[in-house]
Amino acid sequence: MVSPLTLMRLLRLLRRCGALLLGAALALTPFSLAQAERLKDLVSIQGVRDNPLIGYGLVVGLDGTGDQTMQTPFTTQTLSNMLANLGISINNAGPGGSGGGGASNMQLKNVAAVMVTAKLPAFSRPGEAIDVTVSSLGNAKSLRGGTLLLTPLKGADGQVYALSQGNLAVGGAGASANGSKVQVNQLAAGRIAGGAIVERAVPTMVSQGGTIQLELNEMDYDTTQRIVGAVNRTFGDGTANALDGRTIQLRAPADTAQQVAFMAQLQNLDVKPAQAAAKVILNARTGSIVMNQMVTLQNCAVAHGNLSVVINTQPVVSQPGAFSNGQTVVAQQSQIQMKQDNGALKYITAGANLAEVVKALNALGATPADLMSILQAMKAAGALRAELEII
Structure with a gap:
């Protein structure tokens, strides 16, 4: 017969075990769900896409950082044509007569020719505002503080789909004086949030035949x-x-x-998507190497050595003897040294996961540029179980 005290202890123990099991279940649930992805992150709907827009315009109101008109004549031509459309005639005598050529003598430092780009989202309707990016087309030093004049944005079919205008926001700063220059970030490009108004809608066909x-x-x-x-x-x-x-x-x-x-x-x-294919990405410009967790190595032996050539050139003064009527001559004397590091043969065991692959490659003591050659050689030898892609 079980005593009441023993029964109470047994109930307390069951409650604790139940709490631990519940906590373990709650801890495992997010982990299992984290492996799955939403369908919207894996697929796109056919026909639902953005449409690129482009336009050419002028930015005014710059603080003397605009285009140099002698080197960018299209800036003054565009400004002359725009003023003519507004009913203002420029009668400067120039090599082009009237119109765009007549404006060739104008010295404008506060105007810059720019290209305006934007993306027209799917299901956009006339009257909606979209963001635009403004980039300098000439040799303007900075677009900071400028205002984009009314610019039509066209699509690939040549039709106008939006009109852009507004003040630029340039995420940078710079200053120059007496040949010295300091600049932070890019000053030749800016952005206008909601700077374009949609004028024409693009039909979007999502459902076809049900x-x-x-x-x-x-x-x-x-x-x-x-x-x-x-x-x-x-x-x-x-x-x-x-x-x-x-x-x-x-x-x-x-x-x-x-x-x-x-x-x-x-x-x-x-x-839950399928496991990604094993892939190694090599960036030849920056020397970056990125590999996913599916990459494995087979047993292989690698020997790698570096060859370096050092050329040291020093000036040597040749002084003529006394009373020889000779001239002092400065000659260049070069010393060339060739050095090759010993490449010891190292055995790499097969790696079952990414950590072992990285550990095996680091054991070689090679730089990222050297690892590119090593990985390519491993791929050719069949020891690298991954797709090699160079970008």
Whole structure:
């Protein structure tokens, strides 16, 4: 027979065990969910995209940092044409007569020719404001404090889709005096938040014949099949159908309002993507090397040595003898040294994870530039189990 005291102790122990199990379950739940990604992060909707816009305009109000008109004649030509459209005629005598050539004698330091670029988002309607980027086209020193004049922004078809105008925000500063110059960040480009007004809408076709197509950001048959399975489990069999390793066709509702609700629920689905392919990225310009966790090495032996050539040139004065009527001559004497570091043969064992791969490569004591050659040689020898990409 169990005493009341023993029974109370047993109940307390069960409560503690239950609390520990609950805490462990709560701790494991975010970890398991963290492996899955939302569908909106894996795919894009076919037909829903941005449209690039471009325009040419003038920035005025600069503090003497504009284009040098003698080297950028198109700035004065543009300003002359704009003033002519406003009813102001410039009658300067110049080699071009009237019009743009007549403005060749103008010395403008507060005006700069610029290119204006923007992105027209999908489903944009006339009257909406979009951001624009303004970049100097000539030799202006700075666009800081300038104002962009009315500039039409055109698409690839030559049609005007937006009108841009406003004050620039340049994220930099600079000063120069007596040949000295100090500059922080880039001063020849700026941005206008909400600086363009949409004037024409671009038709966006999401549903065609009652179907919507999704495109994976990266082609993968395994991930495509997992997305199809997750969609069909949520919305019913036959809702999603894989066309290839990148494209998925969906059977969407016919009503537009139901399509919005359908896509909102669809994009929040959690899908666990397939493991990424093993890849090593080499940046030849900066010497950066990046590899993902799927990269592995096979058993191999590597010998690496550096060859350096040092040339040291020193002036040597040749002084003639007394009463020889000779001249003092300065000659250059060069010394060339060639040094080659010993490249010991090192054995690298197979690495099962990224940490072991990095440890094996660091054991060679090579620089990032040397590692590029080593990784390429490993790939050619079949010891590097990864795709090698040079950017």
